[in-house]
Amino acid sequence: MELNFTKILNEKLRGVSWRLTDKGRKSIVSAKPLEQYLAERINSKKKVIDDLNKLSVEDGYRQIIGPLGQLPGAYEKLASSHDELGWLEEDGISSEYGLSDVNDSGFATEIDKTKCKELQAVVRRDNQLWYDKDIFNKFDNAGKVLIQLHEEIYHWGKWQDEISRFSRYHLTSVKTRRLILKLIDDNIPVNTLNTHLKKLNFSVFYRTDRFNIPTSLGYCMTSKSCKDEKQVLLDAVNRIQGDFKLGLINFFSERYIQDHTDQPQLELRYNYPEKLSNMIGFVFQSHPDYVRVFRELLNNFDPETSCNY
Numbered sequence: 001m002e003l004n005f006t007k008i009l010n011e012k013l014r015g016v017s018w019r020l021t022d023k024g025r026k027s028i029v030s031a032k033p034l035e036q037y038l039a040e041r042i043n044s045k046k047k048v049i050d051d052l053n054k055l056s057v058e059d060g061y062r063q064i065i066g067p068l069g070q071l072p073g074a075y076e077k078l079a080s081s082h083d084e085l086g087w088l089e090e091d092g093i094s095s096e097y098g099l100s101d102v103n104d105s106g107f108a109t110e111i112d113k114t115k116c117k118e119l120q121a122v123v124r125r126d127n128q129l130w131y132d133k134d135i136f137n138k139f140d141n142a143g144k145v146l147i148q149l150h151e152e153i154y155h156w157g158k159w160q161d162e163i164s165r166f167s168r169y170h171l172t173s174v175k176t177r178r179l180i181l182k183l184i185d186d187n188i189p190v191n192t193l194n195t196h197l198k199k200l201n202f203s204v205f206y207r208t209d210r211f212n213i214p215t216s217l218g219y220c221m222t223s224k225s226c227k228d229e230k231q232v233l234l235d236a237v238n239r240i241q242g243d244f245k246l247g248l249i250n251f252f253s254e255r256y257i258q259d260h261t262d263q264p265q266l267e268l269r270y271n272y273p274e275k276l277s278n279m280i281g282f283v284f285q286s287h288p289d290y291v292r293v294f295r296e297l298l299n300n301f302d303p304e305t306s307c308n309y
Helices: 022-026 034-039 043-052 057-070 072-085 141-162 174-183 190-199 223-239 244-257 266-271 274-283 290-300 303-307
Strands: 093-095 122-125 128-132
Touching: 034 043, 034 141, 034 174, 043 057, 043 141, 057 072, 057 141, 057 174, 057 190, 057 223, 072 141, 072 274, 122 141, 141 174, 174 190, 223 244, 223 290, 223 303, 244 266, 244 274, 244 290, 266 274, 274 290, 274 303
Parallel strands: 093 128
Antiparallel strands: 122 128
């Protein structure tokens, strides 16, 4: 009987590390990432999967990540993961013998085990991707897009854990898979996507709720808010009298990084676009040419290039 491999899941079963035999390898009929397997069983997602298969992998990838462009800080973190890992088929290392399973999935679903087997398709070791050549070659374009996203978003989640003060939420790829299922959407509103990022722990202070302008705690700054910020900053700088650095610290603390107890938390800067985040970080540092460097950072914070993707 031929086996129809329809689900790839990074999982050890009772400590056994599975590898595919030559006979099993030759019997592969089809393969797809778990995200695709699930999305094809959700009515609202089916059309998106069909549309991805009409596009090249690169165009499909850009279509899926498009909504993140309205949250520039989040988009930049995914872009950073992409730059570090590269395109899987071009920059990954191909394995002809299979990959040892990694017990980091933590997210199972019912499958027909008479026809399907959970196997490792891709692993990341540091910033290098490895993939099972025979399994990957059975992916359609939608599958290749989603496995690419899986590795990049999981990499982003691991980084998020590193800078978080709270518990580690990305020890498994559960939240990565759930975020991808949210991104498989024809038209997801930016505020809905922002809420998903917060609840799935892809932002800083995601466990805290407090309304704030321009960005509430635990949320990423939106493109719309970002575009208005250059003039706000210019006006604030022009109002400073006396100690310039102290004036900046007071303004930046209150506007961007105060937590629910009114204490400044510098980690909150990571919820903002990179150029604004860098400016926030610099304000609290010492520098022999503080005023000049700050004004350079402010001038480089251009609403069009810093807020749009």
